[in-house]
Amino acid sequence: MFKWLHPLAKPETLYHFCGKLSPWLMASALFTLLLGNIWGLGFTPTDYQQGDSYRIIHIHVPSAIMSMGAYLAMAIAAFTALVWQIKTAQWAVLAIAPIGAVYTAIALLTGMAWGKPMWGAWWVWDARLTSELILLFLYFGVMALHGAFSDRQTGAKVASLLAVIGSINLPIIHFSVEWWNTLHQGATITKFAKPSIDPSMLWPLLISLLAFKLLMLWLTCVRLRTAILENEQHRPWVKQLVGKV
């Protein structure tokens, strides 16, 4: 596997690899997204308890899961960047961060829109909502930190370091928030038991989850290509490539 992975550390190879991959990822991401969402919106029975508001699940749960998945991917890339000093991994960190931030924002916004009819409030200080909000702050931190350095190289390295620190801290924050939430039991009307999900509802959900994953990969490819060009703009291969267009 490393034999196959190793050439991809070279920016030029990675640029062309991402370029070849992205149309396929685009097509499959858009296809699965539309399939999963239309199926979930129109072709599944409704939930007898929550009514049709439960259909928000088809974007809420995938975006929430993938917001954490994106952080994991970012942290792995950051770790690779710091330990093996691979520049392309640093750029991958910066490419993933905005995508993760958007996913987190989607998870929060759809959670609010689901919470209003179910709990009667747009926002409750539930453990999951709170840790998702903190995740958003961590994404913002990585992005803002990168923007604060005039030296691009230092900014990318420091942002990777912060992503690794955040990944160590994230489980601690998560468990402490959960603990805090059970302590303040009075405020939680949120812990109603989740009904075990019907297979007819599960399939579109899984397809949407796959869609969000593919979408993340696709956009990572696109953004990574931009980052590669920006960082390698003085190299001959980039000049040749851009000059041709």
Next chain:
Amino acid sequence: MMHSLSLFFMLFTASPELPQKLFGLFPFYFASFSDFLAMATTGISYAFFVWLSFGLTYLLLVGLIVWSYYQHKQFKQQLAARLAREQRVKQYQEQQT
């Protein structure tokens, strides 16, 4: 890009019974399209919340996609313009000497 898109399209046109199979297995749940828009099978309408969250999601996703592609394209254009200018300056200097 068009190649892979058309492949997915062909997948559907090649077997006409595939959509029917899918929809036969999972029939359209709502009685009519206006019921679908109303999102109110249990009597309470959740249209506002459902369409709000789907709308926001797609808005954000489309924004992210457009922004990513725009950045890529714009950087390429800027770089090409800069390279062309450097080329011109070089040619001009060579002419002078």
Next chain:
Amino acid sequence: MVSFVVFLQRELTLLARQKSDWLNPVLFFIIVLTLFPLGVGPEPNMLRIMAPGIVWIAALLSVLLAAERLFKDDYRNGVIEQLVASQQALMPFVLAKITGNWLSTGLPLVLLSPLVALLFNMESAAFSAMALTLLLGTPVLSLLSVLGAAITVSADKGGILLALLILPLYIPLLIFASAAIEAASIGLGYQGQLAILLAIMLFALALVPMAVCSALKINVS
């Protein structure tokens, strides 16, 4: 070890000369604590309920205030660059920085805690819990603020960025410390929370200095 003592002496000398570096955060702490009763009303019972949160938020903010200038002067003078280039003395330097920071901003907060207890009508159980959580928690505050300062040392715009980076990392501390004080104020045991605070402190003590060293190396390279 010898170099640690040397660096610590240097830190303390610098702090003795620049009194505003450690005096301002302490004053800030007291002023923020004074503002809260003015803002939410002087009701003694309500203040007693809110005291744990208020004390800890004020502590976070005042430590944050001191954090920004931690490495700035050493970075401008080229001290950090020299240390990284010499490849040996960085860790003692970082440890001395952390100790100096705790002695100048963390310890005064611990010493001020009786005054805070008076201001907010705390009972003796809640007061001892507060003093203990401050004693265990302020080292973590120092560690994390040194980390934030090291990460942003060569950034063009520090300031608000530092707050954005460190405040999420403070959350576990805030939760467990205020929970301990709250438990003590209603007469429950709070050893569990204290044990977790101690664990957080030891964990941070083990990992943060290494992260600070690598952040400094990245920033000067």
